[in-house]
Amino acid sequence: MDNQMQKIIDLAVRQAATVQGDITEVRQPKEITDKATGAKHTVQECVLEDSSGSIILNLWDGDCNAYAVGDRVKVTKGWVSEFRETLRLARGKYGTIEKIYA
Secondary structure, eight states: OTTSBOOGGGOOTTEEEEEEEEEEEEOOOEEEEOTTTOOEEEEEEEEEEETTEEEEEEEEGGGTTSOOTTOEEEEEEEEEEEETTEEEEEOTTTOEEEEEEO
């Protein structure tokens, strides 16, 4: 199911997902430290919205600052997780994010 277009409302934790939507909010990037490895990373939260709902889209390192409010993006084989009781979508290890249009 991870290659078939899904609606945000249908996403669940620990699944691969392919969705398309509009960026409606972009938050400031933050630097974090991986507790296991000590490596530093940059993470940025955006809100991705489709006709069914919205989800936090986490952008990591090189993906940060690549998108703006109004951009339509497609996340293919992204990974859905939960953090602080909120569903989140990220590109993940095997996924891609592409800008459809700005």
